Amino acid sequence: MKTVSRSNAIYSYDPDCKPAAHVKIKERVLLKMADAFGGQIRKETDAMTDLDWSRINGATGPVYIQNAEPKDTLVVEILDIKTEDKGTIVTIPQSGILGENRFSPTAKTVEIVDSYFHFKNGIKIKTNPMIGTIGVTPEKGQTPTGTLGRHGGNMDVKEVTKGAKLYFPVFVEGALFAAGDMHAIQADGELCVSAIETAGQAILRFDLIKHKSPEWPVIETKKHFAVLACGQTLDEAAKHAAQAAVNALVREYDWTFEEAYMFASVAVDLKINQVVDPKKGVRAVIPKSYVDLESFLT
Amino acid sequence: MKTVSRSNAIYSYDPDCKPAAHVKIKERVLLKMADAFGGQIRKETDAMTDLDWSRINGATGPVYIQNAEPKDTLVVEILDIKTEDKGTIVTIPQSGILGENRFSPTAKTVEIVDSYFHFKNGIKIKTNPMIGTIGVTPEKGQTPTGTLGRHGGNMDVKEVTKGAKLYFPVFVEGALFAAGDMHAIQADGELCVSAIETAGQAILRFDLIKHKSPEWPVIETKKHFAVLACGQTLDEAAKHAAQAAVNALVREYDWTFEEAYMFASVAVDLKINQVVDPKKGVRAVIPKSYVDLESFLT
Numbered sequence: 001m002k003t004v005s006r007s008n009a010i011y012s013y014d015p016d017c018k019p020a021a022h023v024k025i026k027e028r029v030l031l032k033m034a035d036a037f038g039g040q041i042r043k044e045t046d047a048m049t050d051l052d053w054s055r056i057n058g059a060t061g062p063v064y065i066q067n068a069e070p071k072d073t074l075v076v077e078i079l080d081i082k083t084e085d086k087g088t089i090v091t092i093p094q095s096g097i098l099g100e101n102r103f104s105p106t107a108k109t110v111e112i113v114d115s116y117f118h119f120k121n122g123i124k125i126k127t128n129p130m131i132g133t134i135g136v137t138p139e140k141g142q143t144p145t146g147t148l149g150r151h152g153g154n155m156d157v158k159e160v161t162k163g164a165k166l167y168f169p170v171f172v173e174g175a176l177f178a179a180g181d182m183h184a185i186q187a188d189g190e191l192c193v194s195a196i197e198t199a200g201q202a203i204l205r206f207d208l209i210k211h212k213s214p215e216w217p218v219i220e221t222k223k224h225f226a227v228l229a230c231g232q233t234l235d236e237a238a239k240h241a242a243q244a245a246v247n248a249l250v251r252e253y254d255w256t257f258e259e260a261y262m263f264a265s266v267a268v269d270l271k272i273n274q275v276v277d278p279k280k281g282v283r284a285v286i287p288k289s290y291v292d293l294e295s296f297l298t
Numbered sequence: 299m300k301t302v303s304r305s306n307a308i309y310s311y312d313p314d315c316k317p318a319a320h321v322k323i324k325e326r327v328l329l330k331m332a333d334a335f336g337g338q339i340r341k342e343t344d345a346m347t348d349l350d351w352s353r354i355n356g357a358t359g360p361v362y363i364q365n366a367e368p369k370d371t372l373v374v375e376i377l378d379i380k381t382e383d384k385g386t387i388v389t390i391p392q393s394g395i396l397g398e399n400r401f402s403p404t405a406k407t408v409e410i411v412d413s414y415f416h417f418k419n420g421i422k423i424k425t426n427p428m429i430g431t432i433g434v435t436p437e438k439g440q441t442p443t444g445t446l447g448r449h450g451g452n453m454d455v456k457e458v459t460k461g462a463k464l465y466f467p468v469f470v471e472g473a474l475f476a477a478g479d480m481h482a483i484q485a486d487g488e489l490c491v492s493a494i495e496t497a498g499q500a501i502l503r504f505d506l507i508k509h510k511s512p513e514w515p516v517i518e519t520k521k522h523f524a525v526l527a528c529g530q531t532l533d534e535a536a537k538h539a540a541q542a543a544v545n546a547l548v549r550e551y552d553w554t555f556e557e558a559y560m561f562a563s564v565a566v567d568l569k570i571n572q573v574v575d576p577k578k579g580v581r582a583v584i585p586k587s588y589v590d591l592e593s594f595l596t
Contacts, residue, residue, distance in 0.1 A: 089563065091556045097540045098559060106556045119561060121551050123588065189568035189582075191540045192559040234532035238573050242395045242489045253419050258389045258404045261396060261490040263417060265387065270487035270570045272580070275536050282570070284487075290421065 006032040006199065009058035009180070012142035013135065013151060015172045019064035022174075025207050028079065033060045033180045035199045036132065041088045041107050048090060048105035057146035057154060059133050061178025065206045068175035073214060073297060074136055075207035076166045076177065083129045083200035085112045087184040089192070096193040097275045110196060112184055117196070125185060130161040131202060132181030132195070135217070139171040145180065147278045148230050152217045154181060155228055155281055156190050156274035165220040167293070169213035177206070190274040212297040215244050219283070225291060226283040228273065237282035238270050244296070245284035252295040263290075304330040304497070307356035307478070310440035311433065311449065313470045317362035320472075326377065327502050331358045331478045334430065334495045339386045339405050346388060346403035355444035355452060357431050359476025363504045366473035371512060371595060372434055373505035374464045374475065381427045381498035383410045385482040387490070394491040395573045408494060410482055415494070423483060428459045429500060430479030430493070433515070437469040443478065445576045446528050450515045452479060453526055453579055454488050454572040463518040465591070467511035475504070488572040510595040513542050517581070523589060524581040526571065532578045536568050539582035542594070546584070550593040561588075 008020035023029050038055035040046070068074055090107045093099070110117040116124045133145055135152025148154045152168055160166065168175070179202070186195030217228040227248070229240035245268045249260035267290060273281030306318035321327050336353035338344070366372055388405045391397070408415040414422045431443055433450025446452045450466050458464065466473070477500070484493030515526040525546070527538035543566045547558035565588060571579030 089560045091559055096559065096563070097537050098544060101541075101555060101559075103555045103559065106560075108557075108560055119564075120553070120557060123561075125564065185564045187562070187564055187567045189536070189540065189566065190563055191566070191568065192563035194560070194563060196564055234536060235573070235578070238487070238532060238570065239395050242487065242573075243399075246396060255418070257399055257401045259406075259418060261389055261394065261399075261401065262387045262404075262406055262492070263421075264485070265394070265488055265490035265492060266417075266423065266483050266485055266494055268487070268489070269485045270489065270573065272536065272568045272570060275533070275540075275568060280533070 001028050001030050003030040004032065004060055004063060006034045006060055008060050009034060010061055010145060010178055011058050012144050013137040013178060014142045015137055017062050017176065019062055019174065022064045022066065023206060024066045026205060029204050030201060031060050031179060031204055032201045033182050033199060034058060036181045036197045044107050044109055046107060048092065048107055057133065057181060059145040059178035059180035062137060062176035064174035064176060068170050068208055069173060070171055071211060071213055072170040073209035073212060074168045074170050074175045074177065075209060077205040078162055078164050078202055079205055080203040081129045081162045083112065083182055083184050083198040087112060087117065087196035087198040089196050090194045091192055097191045127184040128158065128161060129200065130158055130183050130186060131179050132156045132183050134160055134166065134179040136168045136170060137172050137176035148281060150216055154277050156186060156277060157219065157228055157283060158186050158188060159219055159221055167214050167218040188272050190276055193276040209297065214296045218296045224285050224287050225296065226285045228281065228283050230279040230281045232279060234275060234280045234282060237280045241270060241282045241284035245286055248291055248295040252291045299326050299328050301328040302330065302358055302361060304332045304358055306358050307332060308359055308443060308476055309356050310442050311435040311476060312440045313435055315360050315474065317360050317472065320362045320364065321504060322364045323505050324503060328499060329358050329477060329502055330499045331480050331497060332356060333497045334479045342405050342407055344405060346390065346405055355479060357443040357476035357478035360435060360474035362472035362474060366468050366506055367471055368469055369509060369511055370468040371507035371510060372466045372468050372473045372475065373507060375503040376460055376462050376500055377503055378501040379427045379460045381410065381480055381482050381496040385410060385415065385494035385496040387494050388492045389490055395489045425482040426456065426459060427498065428456055428481050428484060429477050430454045430481050432458055432464065432477040434466045434468060435470050435474035446579060448514055452575050454484060454575060455517065455526055455581060456484050456486060457517055457519055465512050465516040486570050488574055491574040507595065512594045516594045522583050522585050523594065524583045526579065526581050528577040528579045530577060532573060532580060535578045535580035539568060539580045543582035543584055546589055546593040550589050
């Protein structure tokens with residue numbers, strides 16, 4: 001199996017970046033990822049103030065996918081996902097949704113044993129290993145891997161885990177995929193700005209759907225499809241997600257806008273991904289019984 | 299069992315309003331509710347433009363709960379809930395999260411049979427009967443039952459269904475509780491501004507917790523507590539919900555703010571209630587295994 005080591009860290013999705021690996025569709029690839037701090041926090045006393053911020057939120061890649069061309073859809077299947085046995089979570093003053101409170105920079109490290117870690121007061125939490133940053137390279141410019149957009153990026157969606165499939169619009173030849181920022185677990189919101197950050201690895205399989213692509217990244221789980229939208233505010237992100245969901249329903253059934261709008265009001269859940277990255281993320285969740293993948297692609 | 303008929307419709311929570319009924323704690327009460335349109339839409343061709351808007355979003359009540367005093371908590375247990383067999387959903391131009399699209403005023407009526415209704419194209423949807431508007435009377439002024447706030451009101455939370463318990467801060471003597479706006483089903487977001495609106499009834503049981511109350515209404519389900527916050531924007535609503543959740547965790551465990559903030563980031567889900575009422579609603583969901591009701595009350 002082709003392996004991409006974590007030494008291939010990029011900090012921007014960049015169309016001019018030399019690929020770390022070339023892969024064929026349906027080939028399995030092992031992607032190794034550093035944690036979001038680039039391994040700079042080893043213990044709780046490591047001063048948060050000494051961090052080299054240029055090494056934060058890296059992603060491993062880019063991976064060039066053979067035959068991927070602009071306006072295609074890159075399909076990314078997460079076959080397996082595994083974190084290391086150590087995780088770190090931090091608070092950063094002025095950061096997160098409650099940044100207006102007074103608090104200190106702190107770091108907490110946890111040991112993960114058999115998919116559980118101890119938080120405090122005897123509370124054991126089961127992990128749900130996921131990938132926070134995952135996406136393709138936008139057409140132009142350098143797009144920091146800490147941001148998010150129609151190309152994916154730092155979406156922090158807790159459903160990006162083993163068994164999920166993601167669908168990205170392709171903007172450049174080869175798609176130039178990269179992923180990183182693994183979390184042992186994160187709740188919807190990721191409200192303090194950090195999850196249980198951890199290094200780890202994932203086995204991915206890529207595929208292509210030629211000549212059509214989704215407006216926003218779409219995730220497929222066992223039970224549903226979800227449009228992964230973002231915006232400067234949660235309200236803007238929710239609007240983008242709702243619009244894409246209603247458009248998909250119109251295409252699926254040839255319904256009027258009004259019919260799709262009504263149906264979405266009773267059958268499509270708007271859910272918060274995260275409220276703390278440069279843009280906020282909302283997903284519109286549609287049960288698979290109501291819609292096919294095809295309807296998300298144009 | 300004491301019954302409050304739907305003819306007791308109010309359109310504002312008002313401390314000067316004469317109670318429709320007086321009840322004792324632990325007494326079961328049958329509350330009958332009109333639909334959100336006050337029964338004005340009987341068929342799909344009833345012109346949406348002819349609606350008497352002063353009869354929209356009513357609630358049945360107010361119910362005076364014996365011994366309820368300001369700074370107490372009113373506990374409302376939903377023992378049963380039943381909708382009529384007919385429901386209506388509408389689109390209203392310029393309304394809902396996609397109000398910027400061009401579309402017409404339309405109404406769709408559905409027949410509910412054995413907890414299912416047919417939407418279109420053979421799609422059958424299972425109902426989840428819930429109460430959209432539920433709350434107590436604020437201290438001063440007339441608060442339209444179509445709005446929401448710390449007193450509850452038009453919160454449109456899909457978890458307000460059979461088996462749920464709600465906890466409201468009491469602001470006036472007797473609490474002056476009222477509820478209405480039943481939905482046969484609504485998704486998180488209620489994105490077109492309307493759910494499957496229906497008349498119906500609920501069996502409620504009230505209780506009191508004396509001399510302490512929550513900052514925002516709290517709902518208890520089998521598995522979790524959720525703080526029901528709102529704001530002018532989803533971002534503001536999310537911030538209020540997150541703050542109340544973190545405060546509860548600090549009280550529960552005597553943790554530092556930083557510890558509670560971290561824990562919330564991995565264990566508290568921020569979820570969207572609705573994005574279309576005068577204020578937006580977000581709930582912060584904490585599993586019951588992590589927190590007692592007590593920690594939400596001050």
